[in-house]
Amino acid sequence: MEVLARILTSFASTCVDVLPIVTVMFAFQLGVLKQGIPNWPKVVLGFVYVIIGLSLFLVGLEMALFPLGETMAKQLTAPDFIDTSGGVLADQLDWADYYWVYLFAAAIGFSTTIAEPALLAVAIKANQVSAGAISVTGLRISVAIGAAIGIALGCYRIVVGDPIHYYIIAAYVVVIIQTSRAPKMIIPLAYDSGGVTTSTVTVPLVAALGLGLASSVEGRSPLIDGFGLIAFACLFPIISVMTYAQISQWLSRRRKQEEQGDSQCASS
Template sequence: MISFTIFYSTLISTLQDVFPISVIIAGFQFVILRKPLANPVRVLVGFVYVILGLTLFLLGLEFALFPLGKTMAMQLTSPDLLTEYRISLGEKLQWIDYYWVYLFAFFIGFSTTIAEPSLIAVAIKANQVSGGAISVNGLRVAVALGVAIGITLGCYRIVVGDPIHYYIIAGYVVVVIQTFFAPQLITPLAYDSGGVTTSTVTVPIVAALGLGLASTVPGRNPMIDGFGLIAFASLFPIISVMGYAQITQWLNRKSECTDETIKEKDNAV
């Protein structure tokens, strides 16, 4: 059970973190705008909910998500679990032997991104601003697929020992090329999608996975090779979201061309 002392210290820490934001908002509201709050009681109750929610969320991360991510990473990257037959034969581990790590990285990257509160908020706002043109679930799935593919590729990079800057440079070259061809409506949102993925749910497990993998793969340095998965989780959602928009645009054009062809045939008849 979580003791009251731990809950109290986390609550105080949350209040200290939220206090500067509250001061800035209140300062602009009452000093600059010089207007009272429309629903002060409702705002105060919502503020209390935010404080309690953040406190419980941080406690959940510390007591559940952090230990779980570390444990899973260490167990999945253990050489004894990966390939007992290669160890018994005295053979060197190959990159393909870490297939369970790749599968775990893909699914954990997808699931944690789907659960990201920041991504949900951005997707809802994008749907509202675009008048329904941008689907909430479509955007979330596109971002989650990008994170999943990025983390999987990042784990492969750790296993084979390739320098990280080659992958990042190549990825941003793809992003720059896509920017010229993707719909202008989705391009700014795609760039923002790379940032909302690296939040409180995804980062703990992804960082633990990278450090655990670098610690167990022979010849890898946790400091040099363990970090960097977050960069993949930020880069590939940009590619996936713009790719999603390009595919959707192509399908819509194809559908319009098909409808026009059918109309022309009907008019000819």
């Protein structure tokens, strides 16, 4: 009964949330464009599917992903897990003692980003538009590596308690420098890649990890220190995608130079 009540509550709130979207779309279609709704039974059925799917997804977040992420963060930061001898108090732990947290953050950042359907869709479209110049697998892996590094670094920030703006400002300086040097065709895609990492799979686990970690580390506030991991997950994929493009460009230029050198040697 409790689960059913949650589902019904989530269904009602989802209907309220989706209503403005439906209103705007139908108002423009009927009022501005003055066109009928093509295949309106399928459209209505699709909206029903969307509402049901979102409702079940939100219930799943509340029942599984958020509690699991917070539980794992607390278990990984427990002093009896970090110190096998059991003789170290929580306030005596050093940042290096939380290496399992950093490893878990990087692993969960990489795996959830690879599983993001939004990233897969962007990678496929980029591959199609670029006529195969941008690899689907290469783009997904580069974005996932950036998310893994960003989330691990964000967990380090929570552990040591540094202000978040130092990291964000430094990262944006790197982004600005890379933007002036990276291949022009990859820059918009790199900025979009940072946004698609924060979608349905990544956000719940990463947010739960940050809140659980801030709740477990001595002297940290879940409100002040627990949030901010999503910013790292958005920002560092921009750096990694432009780095991937720059490395690919350098390798391509070097390959051409080697081919030209071989051809000159053969001609001489």
